Amino acid sequence: MKWSLIFELSRALMLARFKQTAVAAVGVMFSITMFVTLLGFMNGLNTMLDGLVLNRTPHIRFYNEIKPNPNQPVDINDEFENTWKIIRSIKPSTSRLAIYNAEKIIQNLENDPRVLGVSPKIAAQVFFNVGTIDLTGVVNGIDVNKEAQLFAFTDYVTSGNFEELNQTNTIILGKGLADRMLTGIGDVIQITTAQGNKMQVKVVGFYQSGLGDYDNANSFASINTVQKMLGEPPSYVTDIQVKLHNLDLAPSMARELEQIYNIDADDIQTVNAQFETGTNIRTLISYAVGITLLVVSGFGIYNILNMMIYEKLDTIAILKAIGFNGTDVNRIFITIAISIGVIGGGIGLIFGYFACLGIDQIPFETEALPTIKTFPVDYNPKYYFIGASFSLITTYLAGFFPARKASGVDPVDIIRGK
Amino acid sequence: MKNNHPTVLQAEGIEKFFYNPTKTQVLKKVSFKVKRGEFISVVGKSGCGKSTLLYILSTMDTDYLGKLHMDGELITGKPRNYLAHLRNEKIGFVFQFHYLLNEFSVLENIMIPGLKLGKLSREELEYRAMEKLRIFEMEEHALKKAYQLSGGQKQRVAIARALINDPLLIMGDEPTGNLDKKNSDIVFNKFKELAQEFKQTMLVVTHDQEFAEGTDRIIEMEDGRVIKS
Numbered sequence: 074m075k076w077s078l079i080f081e082l083s084r085a086l087m088l089a090r091f092k093q094t095a096v097a098a099v100g101v102m103f104s105i106t107m108f109v110t111l112l113g114f115m116n117g118l119n120t121m122l123d124g125l126v127l128n129r130t131p132h133i134r135f136y137n138e139i140k141p142n143p144n145q146p147v148d149i150n151d152e153f154e155n156t157w158k159i160i161r162s163i164k165p166s167t168s169r170l171a172i173y174n175a176e177k178i179i180q181n182l183e184n185d186p187r188v189l190g191v192s193p194k195i196a197a198q199v200f201f202n203v204g205t206i207d208l209t210g211v212v213n214g215i216d217v218n219k220e221a222q223l224f225a226f227t228d229y230v231t232s233g234n235f236e237e238l239n240q241t242n243t244i245i246l247g248k249g250l251a252d253r254m255l256t257g258i259g260d261v262i263q264i265t266t267a268q269g270n271k272m273q274v275k276v277v278g279f280y281q282s283g284l285g286d287y288d289n290a291n292s293f294a295s296i297n298t299v300q301k302m303l304g305e306p307p308s309y310v311t312d313i314q315v316k317l318h319n320l321d322l323a324p325s326m327a328r329e330l331e332q333i334y335n336i337d338a339d340d341i342q343t344v345n346a347q348f349e350t351g352t353n354i355r356t357l358i359s360y361a362v363g364i365t366l367l368v369v370s371g372f373g374i375y376n377i378l379n380m381m382i383y384e385k386l387d388t389i390a391i392l393k394a395i396g397f398n399g400t401d402v403n404r405i406f407i408t409i410a411i412s413i414g415v416i417g418g419g420i421g422l423i424f425g426y427f428a429c430l431g432i433d434q435i436p437f438e439t440e441a442l443p444t445i446k447t448f449p450v451d452y453n454p455k456y457y458f459i460g461a462s463f464s465l466i467t468t469y470l471a472g473f474f475p476a477r478k479a480s481g482v483d484p485v486d487i488i489r490g491k
Numbered sequence: 492m493k494n495n496h497p498t499v500l501q502a503e504g505i506e507k508f509f510y511n512p513t514k515t516q517v518l519k520k521v522s523f524k525v526k527r528g529e530f531i532s533v534v535g536k537s538g539c540g541k542s543t544l545l546y547i548l549s550t551m552d553t554d555y556l557g558k559l560h561m562d563g564e565l566i567t568g569k570p571r572n573y574l575a576h577l578r579n580e581k582i583g584f585v586f587q588f589h590y591l592l593n594e595f596s597v598l599e600n601i602m603i604p605g606l607k608l609g610k611l612s613r614e615e616l617e618y619r620a621m622e623k624l625r626i627f628e629m630e631e632h633a634l635k636k637a638y639q640l641s642g643g644q645k646q647r648v649a650i651a652r653a654l655i656n657d658p659l660l661i662m663g664d665e666p667t668g669n670l671d672k673k674n675s676d677i678v679f680n681k682f683k684e685l686a687q688e689f690k691q692t693m694l695v696v697t698h699d700q701e702f703a704e705g706t707d708r709i710i711e712m713e714d715g716r717v718i719k720s
Binding site for chain 2: 085387390391394397
């Protein structure tokens with residue numbers, strides 16, 4: 074059977090009922106447009122919101138936790154081996170916060186093929202002295218270039234130049250902290266460490282993460298500046314932050330390396346489990362809405378094809394009488410359904426793309442999100458691909474039953490009935 | 492493809508029952524032969540089963556008892572798709588209600604069975620279709636849509652369509668039943684012409700006594716039986 078004839082017949086039937094066909098195609102178009110727009114917009118927002126936390130969070134973080142020594146002297150003593158021991162008022166051991174042999178560990182990690190990059194860090198509790206008042210806060214000593222490269226540090230430096238942080242005795246303050254201290258760029262402020270060391274540093278920029286609490290307490294300085302501030306040698310590092318190629322490996326790698334380096338390790342999944350859940354649910358909802366739209370338009374096509382078959386019973390009967398078999402008739406109606414899907418879906422994808430471009434232009438400025446100027450939209454081709462496949466699948470299914478009915482029409486019944 | 496079997500169609504003891512509302516026998520052991528080149532009419536009162544017989548002979552209705560041979564081949568019990576192909580190739584239809592496809596032009600209506608058969612190219616079919624239209628003096632209407640024609644014109648186009656694949660047999664179900672005197676004369680004359688000039692085998696169910704008398708042979712039916720053939 075030649076497909077060209079099937080196409081010709083389908084086309085003629087569609088043109089004969091052009092308005093209905095157009096309405097069906099517009100239905101598909103509308104739902105595909107909405108599907109693509111919705112998913113693009115939703116995922117743009119998702120990516121942005123996740124980025125707020127996930128961009129800055131290392132996939133694995135190594136550190137020494139302050140905790141009581143699990144091996145208390147009484148356990149080691151054989152004398153008390155089979156006794157019930159009660160020890161009161163245990164204090165954390167005076168183990169140091171610094172990571173032992175940090176340099177070697179960093180080197181080792183950098184050679185690991187699973188690792189994208191490693192960045193050392195020192196977190197130091199300090200007081201910011203403002204006149205007679207001391208504000209508590211944290212100075213994070215960072216490797217400026219690596220932090221910029223791995224954790225999008227630059228995105229969050231809203232004013233000032235982050236590269237000036239490479240000079241010693243400079244600091245970038247959290248926006249909230251700076252506002253409370255009434256300082257501007259170029260001012261010199263005084264910091265007192267928990268150990269009592271005093272130091273004067275120059276403000277070279279402001280940092281705004283979008284999380285208010287974080288910005289009220291955190292500031293950044295180069296790792297050397299913080300070592301100097303604390304009076305520690307250049308090998309002093311309290312955290313090692315690791316970014317992996319594949320985020321999913323984080324939990325298992327954290328467990329593995331914890332053993333090897335004899336150190337505490339946190340992985341991103343455990344620390345930020347709620348973010349992933351949130352993302353998944355938002356994605357799920359947008360897919361559900363999108364697919365519902367498609368299913369509704371599928372019912373529209375189903376109705377229109379059914380109507381068309383009732384109207385065209387004569388045509389079907391005559392086609393069968395002159396030698397078309399059930400399969401041919403079936404193909405004609407499936408072709409009609411799929412054509413509606415292809416045309417409606419195609420236009421829908423284009424309109425969806427335009428709608429995304431439109432949303433991308435809408436201003437969206439909030440204090441909390443310094444880097445975002447317009448609504449974020451994700452143009453991932455995946456959504457267009459899914460939209461296209463779904464439009465074909467739903468229209469095929471919508472055409473399937475009417476086509477089967479049409480192929481089963483008995484020409485004798487129709488011709489006799491006249 | 493045509494082999495030259497002298498008997499185009501042979502019915503052997505065809506029986507047909509309707510089950511709705513009660514079991515009624517509409518055809519009772521109908522047997523007859525259609526020879527090549529014959530122009531036969533089937534006559535009888537309304538309800539005698541002549542249309543039912545025609546649909547069985549046309550292979551569209553497969554729910555019957557007895558045997559049906561076409562061109563020397565037993566076609567009873569063949570699969571539906573094979574029968575559809577057989578109809579396309581070997582049978583031409585003319586119905587009481589013209590049954591043209593309104594979505595297409597006159598020319599396309601005639602060409603569609605040929606396109607379906609797929610033996611000739613589109614150009615050849617177009618040429619042949621025009622040729623058939625010329626026989627019926629309809630060539631100036633070739634590009635009109637089917638619904639723009641009058642009843643008599645439609646019926647002539649329907650006959651032209653029946654001829655496009657050079658069928659073994661043309662079947663007509665009251666082809667003049669819906670036409671006025673003038674048009675029915677035109678249609679009848681065309682049938683005559685086909686029989687005489689082209690030796691076309693034809694089997695026509697009709698009410699029209701005048702029409703029947705003009706044919707080579709009359710099969711008369713009553714109460715589901717052939718009473719004279």
